[in-house]
Amino acid sequence: MGDVDYEAWRNILLSMPGAYEDFPFGADAAVFKVAGRHREKAKMFGLLMHRGEVLSLNLKCDPALAEQLRAANPQITPGYHMNKKHWNTVTSGLPLELMRDLIEDSYDLVVASLPRLDREALGWKGIVGRG
Template sequence: MAGPSPRDRVIDECTAKPGSVEDYPFGDQVAVFKVFGRMFALVSLGPPPGSVSLKCDPGLALDLRARHAAITPGYHLNKRHWNTVALDGSVPDDELDELIDHSYDLVVARLTKAQRNELRT
């Protein structure tokens, strides 16, 4: 039996983050994951394979784009701080999980101390 699709796995990873809220501010074709109202992931819900856009350190973003054809500048986002990853299986699951963690951590780092403390409880 096949496991979850890459897109379903990404959605599960994003949903599991402390304080994560799934929202649809851009319509029903894009699931947006936020923590305290700040976006950390956008998952396209159109035809497979789909993609996920993730916040990323600018230097790392450039390195990732050079190493993976499936990683491109953020679609309709600040291209310096966001990458879009095609969920075609070419980026290993563990690396994709690290990119989701990195995006989430960048957003959490910008929250107030009180908000960060609330995530820990």
């Protein structure tokens, strides 16, 4: 898995505070989770995998925004093996800055659902507070 998008996306995913990589489904699917105080209560915010020859990244998304993104970008489809209302699957071809925004949004949605003490442990300022 040495392609440029894979490494770039992986680096962004791992740059999020409290993020780490796990392989509960085997070596072909990297699951990116965020944990506050307790790693055993971590939640997934990204799933990076190759499906055949296609690199894809599942990311959580606000349902209304998910519909808009899918309509505007052929690289964004309903989440593969995920809740299609809340998750998108993204494939190569989008600008890296947009990918960073999509990853940050997924991270924020997941962290927002963590208990307050976990959010505080991560130093999370909230979706609106991010610059």
